[in-house]
Structures are given as C-alpha cells and as structure tokens.
Amino acid sequence: MWKLIGIAIVGAGFAFRLNPLLVVSVAGIVTGLVAGISLEDIISLFGAYFVDNRYMSLAVVLTLPVIGLLERHGLRERAEILIRKMAGATAGRVILMYQTVRELTIAFGIPIGGHPGMVRPLVAPMAEGAAQAQHGELDDASRADIRAHAAAAENVGNFFAEDVFIGVGAILLMKGFFDGLGLQVGVWDMALWGLPTALAAFAIGWWRYRALDRRLAARAAVTVQNERENAS
Amino acid sequence: MKPLFSLEIFYAICGLVVLAVAVGIGRDQAHPTRWSSAAFWFLFGATFLLGKLIPPFATGCMLLVMVALAALNRVRKSEFTELPKEVRLASAERLGNRIFLPAAVIPALVVVFYLIFKWVKLPGERIWATDPTVVALSLAALCALVVGIRLTRSTPLAPLQEGSRLLQTVGWALVLPQMLAALGGIFAKAGVGAVVSDLVSSAFPTQIPFVAVLAYCVAMALFTMAMGNAFAAFAVITQGIGLPFIVQEHGGHPAIMAALGMLSGYCGTLCTPMAANFNLVPAMLLELDDKYAVIKAQLPMAAAVFAFNVLMMWALVYRF
Secondary structure, three states: OHHHHHHHHHHHHHHOOOOHHHHHHHHHHHHHHHOOOOHHHHHHHHHHHHHHOOHHHHHHHHHHHHHHHHHHOOHHHHHHHHHHOOOOOOHHHHHHHHHHHHHHHHHOOOOOOOHHHHHHHHHHHHHHHHHHHHHOOOOHHHHHHHHHHHHHHHHHHHHHHHOOOOOOHHHHHHHHHHHHOOOOOOHHHHHHHHHHHHHHHHHHHHHHHHHHHHHHHHHHHHHHHHHHHHHO | OOOOEOOHHHHHHHHHHHHHHHHHHHHOOOOOOHHHHHHHHHHHHHHHHHOOOOOHHHHHHHHHHHHHHHHOOOOOOOOOOOOOHHHHHHHHHHHHHHHHHHHHHHHHHHHHHHHHHHHOEEOOEEOEOOOHHHHHHHHHHHHHHHHHHHHHOOOOHHHHHHHHHHHHHHHHHHHHHHHHHHHHHHHHHHOHHHHHHHHHHHHOOOOOHHHHHHHHHHHHHHHHHHHOOHHHHHHHHHHHHHHHHHHHHOOOOHHHHHHHHHHHHHHHHHOOOOOHHHHHHHHHHOOOOOOOHHHHHHHHHHHHHHHHHHHHHHHHOOOO
16 A cells, blocks of 8 residues: 555655656655665666656657747748638637648558647647637637647647557557467457557547637637727 | 567767767867866766666666755756758758758658568568667668768768757757656556546546546546656556446446547647656757757647547547
C-alpha cells in the first residue's frame, strides 16, 4: 500500500499547482525509499532513465529552430490569410479536418504531425484565421479555446487510429507480451479490433469541434451586443 | 543485429542547440535571471552531449540542480523584441505560399526516411538502431532547416536565435516528459503496478463478466494516468486483471481485450499531467495561460471514447 504514496504526492502536487519538476522528483525519491532503494541508487536511476528517454525531447528541440525561423518570416500570418479565402471554413472544421488527416495517415503507419511541427505553426493559426474571418477579432478566451482543441485533435487523432496499423509500437508490445506467456494472439486481430474506436474517435471529434464552433459564435454574439449597447 | 548508426549524433546536435540557448541567455544582460537560467539550459544540454559518457549518478545530480533552479523560479525567458506584425505580414506577402515549403518538407521527408529505415536492410544490419520514426523526424527537421535558411536568405545563426526563443517559451517544462518517464521507471521498479491491480481486482466483483471488463478498462485508464504511459500499464494490468478474469474465468478473446484495453489506456493518457509531452508541453508551446487547458479540452473526448471502448469490449470479447 505504501508504495502508492508516490501517486498521492503527484496528485496532491499537481492539485496545489506546485512546480511539477519538484513534485516528480520528490515522488520518485519517496517511492524509491519506501521500496527500500538507497538514495544514491534512486538518483542514479533518475539519471539513467532520463538519459534513456532523451528521444522524447529530440523532436521538439530539432523542429523548433526551423519553425521559429519561418514564424519570423510570417508563416502563421500566411496560414491565416490562406484559410480566410476558403468559404465555409470554421475553426471546428479546420480542426476536424486535421484530426481526420492525422487519423488516416497514422492508420497506415505514416507518422506525420506533432505539436511543434504542425499544430503551432499551421493548424492553430488556420483555425484562428477561420474564426476571425467568421466572427471578427477574437478575445483571449476564444483564442485559448481554439488552440487547446487544436492540440487535442493532434492527440486524439494520433492515439486512437494508431493501433489500426500492425507495425506500430503498441501492437508489437502486445504481441511480445502474449508471446512471452506462450499465448497465440495475431497482430492482425488486434489491429482489426482497434478500428471501431478509430471511427468513434472521429465521430466524437466532430461533436466536440462543432460544440467549439457554437461556443465561438455565442461569444461573438455577446461581444457584438455589448458593443451595440455601449454605442447607443 | 548491429545497426549502422545510433541516435547519438542527433543527441549531440540537440545538445548543441540547447547549449546555444544557454550561451544566448548568458550574453543577454537584460535577462531577469541571467546566470541561473543559463545554468539550467547548460546542464540540460550537457545531458544530451554527455548522457552516455558520464555515470548515471552524475546525471542524476545535474537533474537535482536543474529541478532546484526551476522550483525556485530562477529559470525564466528572455525579453524578446518580437518583430512588428506589419513586418511579418510584408514578409508573408513577399514569400507567398512558398513559406509553407519548408514546413511541408518535414512530413514529406518523414514518410520517405521512415520507409527507407523501416524496409531497407543492409546485409544483416538495420540502418538505425531505434524506432525509425524518431530518426526520420530528426533528419527531416534538419533538411527543412536547410530549405528554410535558403528560402528566407537568413544566416545560419537566425534559426538558432528563433529556436532559442521558442524553447524558452516552453521553458523548464521541456524537461518534464523525461523526468516523468524516469518517475514511471522508478514506480515500475518499486512494484507499484502489482499494488494497483490487487486493489482494483479486490474492489470489483469480477465474477460478473461485465464487471471484469469494466475493472480491466478502469484499471488500464487509472494506471496510465498514474504512470503517464499506457505501455507501462499494459503488461501489469493485463497480467493482474485482464488474463485471470476476462480470459481465464470468462473465456474472453485475448486480441479484442488487448486492443480495446490499450485504447482505454490512451483515454487515461489524455487526462493526465503525467503525460507531459502530449498535454503540458503543447499548452506551453501554444502560449496558453492555463497549463491544463489541453487536458480540459480532451476530458469530454476521453470520457466518450472510454465509454465506447468498455461497451465494445463487453459486446465483443465474450462473443468471438
């Protein structure tokens, strides 16, 4: 039971909005001590796992210089201009379109996308541009709402369509797990049963991004009304 | 199978980019926390360059210093003077849609490199040791950088400055995914998984087939939320709950159970700050004031997909 103390520390730390790095370090040290690992070994474990997982930061660090360079030369502005010319584009539709492309490509094992490479420079500005063309200047709350959903579309599209492809890490991991226990479980079987969830994720995305569009319209209507009242 | 190259070369490039951030801050006299911020980025860069050369204990001590600097709020960003919007609009006008070219190079080349690394094998050897996705993305980003520099006629220093600006926007949160992965590793070493699956299996009456499904999916989601990683949850929870109750006790189909169980774990990933690379880093990257805004947007979607998974598993797992 005491081994769960790390989870409790993480939960409490995040709830009280303490610095996450501090929370994580304390949770790791306490859990390790409770499990009878020496402090020196815990620090070594942190170092070893940290180095083993360097690949997690690779995509962000190597993508940001070129993205930053293009942003300085107007990438985000150009994305907004481009989307404004498209009739019928709304923030929700742009985001749903991105999630769909993300699902379709990853279902064939093609890993395009990502928050630094696609969402920040292209998807978010396009969605914001579409909303601006529709409703005029956006307030900060609307802008944040759009950006959060653009980031969510990347995750939802990536996660729920990924396992349709047999070459992906998750399927191979499950296969390895069953092999280790001497159970015969086919990779195609597992990929097939992932398909309904991929379709459901699309439908659920459609529902949530339509709700986003409605919220934006409602907020814009309130702004217009306030302006009218101020004018009169 | 000995691979031809390892990822170390990309880690070295990555380390140099991060060191450039440290140097930039060190030269910036207007920086609010100049030396402590520079120290943070210097140490982070060193973990990339020296990771495999120095003992893990030394890396661990460097991490503790970085954590202390961040926790004391001594790691902040420079005051960048952003180009006025008119200048960027004029540049967008001049370059037209060509500005998308370097950005489009990334996904296009990712596909090309990915397929090459995945399928081309030299006699007895894979070209790259690890997951080809990471290598493909790294190479594609570097190619896009060359295209970008040529297109905008910039000096090679300009992308370093701009990269530094964006990396400082993300700030210390950039380190969080790796720290959380380390925490997950320590949880696994301490045997946290076994405790969680014992708790869930004793709390649910798993002799009812639907309850067995529900217990498995809930445990997958909860344990993923605690660890920030569905892969870490899968082995523990499937061994502790899935196999004994769904497959052995009720004769369920293991492939259906595994596929939908893993996808239930992903629902947990969408809800937890522990999955910082998916949930917190993007919030910083998109300059959202609320660090949890992405998680909040994902909560209704995660809940809906989770309910769908449970019902699907219940409807299918005992039928085939």
